[in-house]
Amino acid sequence: MEIKTIIGISAGVLTAVSSLPQIIKVLKDKKAQAVSPVMYFVLLVGNALWCYYGILLDELPITITNAFSVVCDIIMIVLNYRFSKKTK
Template sequence: MKLIIGITAGVLTALAITPQIVKTFQTKKAANVSPFMFIVLLTGNGLWFYYGMLIMDWPILITNAFSFSMDILMLILKYRYRNNH
């Protein structure tokens, strides 16, 4: 049961950024996106990933690797669409 709760929590957390990424792709605008928020998320997810490595917990590793990737993607989109209004 703990494993199911952990995986569900990790998946939901990892997917939370998806609506922002989809909206940014659709509108090609990222002026109102805070890069600082995604830098903080990137750092936090990176640390969670490292923690998962230390304790060899696959749900933590997989979901935070995905979250880390999504944070990087959002920062790339922020940079790519920074001048679109």
């Protein structure tokens, strides 16, 4: 495997898992007041576009890592809605 492929996959995986600590924290604390839903909507659109870009290029690493990010963004938006409403 070429070094550029390893770097690309590593970057994709790290980016994809970057929101997992926030998701875990919100689930644990059941609080989402400090989380910006606008940021996650923007991130969702950006990751969805990256996913589509990966499909257009037929690049599975881009598509898979960004599809995972899209799922994480949706989870965070749902958690934000669920736990922000509960605490108001």
